[in-house]
Amino acid sequence: MLKKIPTGQVRIGMYVERFCGSWMQHPFWSRKLLVEDMQTLLRIQESSVEELIIDLSKGVDVSAPPSDPEVPPAPAFSEADVQNPEPALKPPAVALQRCSMADEVLRAQQIFRRGKQAVKDMFADVRLGQVVNAERLGELVGEMNESLSRNPHALISVARIKHKDEYTYLHSVAVAALMVGMARASGLSEPQVLEAGMAGLLHDLGKAAMPEAILNKPGKLTTAEFAVMQQHPVEGHRILLEWESASPAVLDVCLHHHEKVDGSGYPQQLVGEHISLLARMGAICDVYDAVTSNRPYKAGWGPAESLSRMASWHGHFDSELFQRFVRMLGIYPVGSLVRLASDRLGVVVEQGEGSLLTPRVRVFYSIRLGRAVPVQLVDLADAQEVERITGRENPDDWPFNNLDALWLPT
Known part of the structure; x- marks a missing residue:
């Protein structure tokens, strides 16, 4: 059985069949979902959706005892809040499990x-x-x-x-x-x-x-x-x-x-x-x-x-x-060709967790020897690592083909 309710009555355990209004108003890629946790509930409450349709055969009704505390109103957005880069700004609500x-x-x-x-x-x-x-x-x-x-x-x-x-x-x-x-x-x-x-x-x-x-x-x-x-x-x-x-x-x-x-x-x-x-x-x-x-x-x-x-x-x-x-x-985005203090060249394959100057680099060429060397992954954020980036290199100045193959998975 389908039932239309105002957004303020949404509770954990409800099954949303669809959101009323434009898809631009709701924060989910799918129009159907089960409200399983507080994070999902907050995302619905903070959206501009005013009404939605719930399916009572798949979830709880409005009359079900509320299993969540009262949700405070979302703070008003101010452009000034995002123009000041420091301190770090609050991340968006979506926070899925991190992966490699x-x-x-x-x-x-x-x-x-x-x-x-x-x-x-x-x-x-x-x-x-x-x-x-x-x-x-x-x-x-x-x-x-x-x-x-x-x-x-x-x-x-x-x-x-x-x-x-x-x-x-x-x-x-x-x-x-x-x-x-x-x-x-x-x-x-x-x-x-x-x-x-x-x-x-x-x-x-x-x-x-x-x-x-x-x-x-x-x-x-x-x-x-x-x-x-x-x-x-x-x-x-x-x-x-x-x-x-x-x-x-x-x-x-x-x-x-x-x-x-x-x-x-x-x-x-x-x-x-x-x-x-x-x-x-x-x-x-x-x-x-x-x-x-x-x-x-x-x-x-x-x-x-x-x-x-x-x-x-x-x-x-x-x-x-x-x-x-x-x-x-990152100052050196993934795919950048960089020169290291050892006069070796490498391609940035991933950003580090801390400084923008310490990404992970896949080293593959020695300038001193003038030839390729065995590929080595160097984590510049490692406290024991003495290697460092001394500058960026223009790939057009070197006879390398398909540098992206060094960071793209095969």
């Missing part, structure tokens, strides 16, 4: 395969004027959030790996993953984390309205072609206005992810905090994925090289948010 980098990378690869197809289908539906499966996109963002809860680096590291002919579709998936990671690192609430991920997934929707000859051009765009492409935020915003489930924040990121804090961006030349928090985050995530990706006309930069160059582009990004982004990825 290698195990989570395998799950992350599956998420990206499904994400690529979901975005590809979304673009096709938009071009044909058909209804987009928003529920499927919401589930994808929920899976990203859970992946980052199990391991904070696996998904965002896999996000960088894409073939040049996959860029248009996987870029949206990668930006969504980075946005979820950045929202979690900023201490945003669970619904806001999911909203940030959805904004990343839909930020380039306007490209579906761009001429395919320009969108897929294998060379650099002409001035006239670039002017056409600069309309994609406006076109995406126009398309999303027709979606009943698109929130104001998602609309805003779609329209303003190419704005720069010095006012030199487009389409409205907004300045500083006139650009919303999520749009400023989106600008960072969008550019990072673009410059680290292989595209038809340009090879991607290494992750550490990309962060270094982006840091020098004064006026492009919100400086405090960019610092938070660097802390999320």
